[in-house]
Amino acid sequence: MQLDLARIRNLRPQQQIHYLPSVGSTMTEAARLLAEGAPHGTLVIAEQQTAGIGRLGRSWISEPQAGLYLSVLLRLPLSPANLPIASLVLGLATAEAIHKATHVACDLRWPNDVLIGERKVAGILTHLVENFIIAGIGINVNQTSFPAGLRTPATSLRMESNGRVQAREELLLALLESLDGFCSTLQTKGSSGILRAFMSSSSYAMNRRVIVEEGGLKGLTAGLDENGFLLLRSDTGRMERIASGGIRPDRPV
Numbered sequence: 001m002q003l004d005l006a007r008i009r010n011l012r013p014q015q016q017i018h019y020l021p022s023v024g025s026t027m028t029e030a031a032r033l034l035a036e037g038a039p040h041g042t043l044v045i046a047e048q049q050t051a052g053i054g055r056l057g058r059s060w061i062s063e064p065q066a067g068l069y070l071s072v073l074l075r076l077p078l079s080p081a082n083l084p085i086a087s088l089v090l091g092l093a094t095a096e097a098i099h100k101a102t103h104v105a106c107d108l109r110w111p112n113d114v115l116i117g118e119r120k121v122a123g124i125l126t127h128l129v130e131n132f133i134i135a136g137i138g139i140n141v142n143q144t145s146f147p148a149g150l151r152t153p154a155t156s157l158r159m160e161s162n163g164r165v166q167a168r169e170e171l172l173l174a175l176l177e178s179l180d181g182f183c184s185t186l187q188t189k190g191s192s193g194i195l196r197a198f199m200s201s202s203s204y205a206m207n208r209r210v211i212v213e214e215g216g217l218k219g220l221t222a223g224l225d226e227n228g229f230l231l232l233r234s235d236t237g238r239m240e241r242i243a244s245g246g247i248r249p250d251r252p253v
């Protein structure tokens with residue numbers, strides 16, 4: 001079923017919403033709108049992406065009408081030094097929205113994988129363009145299966161709630177509200193409010209054995225620094241600051 005956009009537009013009259021039945025990637029469409037002067041909060045949402053973009057040059061499978069595929073333009077009070085905070089804001093907002101709309105609890109894996117157990121239910125991409133962040137969020141909502149051999153196994157909210165079809169509109173509304181909420185936490189409490197929220201929402205933030213995807217460094221997670229970078233007590237005993245890439249569990253073979 002198509003998204004009931006009229007309902008979203010009614011409840012979010014202040015937001016510029018661009019709805020596309022099909023697009024290559026909402027990221028490129030959002031970048032085009034930004035170049036034309038679109039304001040903070042502009043939303044691009046598609047029923048289907050034919051060339052969905054994932055992190056680290058991967059692709060994002062975007063089955064028609066099954067998930068939420070969107071990009072939002074955000075102007076946040078962040079400097080280039082503490083830009084990772086933006087990723088944390090987006091992960092927190094996505095996990096909170098999922099919980100509010102579906103009662104499914106999620107875990108966060110730095111910088112912004114949204115997981116249920118060890119399976120990925122949502123992915124987030126941030127592109128910095130001048131002083132805007134183009135935030136791409138993909139949530140697996142009503143998929144019933146995924147291709148085998150994904151780097152991180154995937155799941156959907158439907159698969160995690162005994163096959164119940166989830167209303168994408170409720171989830172989208174919750175997501176837009178949670179984004180407003182965490183953006184205003186950042187405005188009023190600064191980065192420390194976001195860091196605290198992430199530390200209490202992520203089982204990966206402390207004392208987890210992980211491997212860094214870029215470079216293969218291994219060690220135990222040791223929290224975040226003030227800019228949102230991950231701290232890792234590496235196996236050599238040194239405290240490392242991880243600035244990019246992602247992490248995954250490091251299991252003995």
Ligand code: BTN
Pocket residue numbers: 024025026027049051052053054055056058060068069070071113122123124125136137138139
């Ligand atoms: C990841 O690899 O974890 C990030 C995935 C981000 C996917 C979303 S779907 C909406 C937006 N448009 C894209 O092409 N990618 C992001």
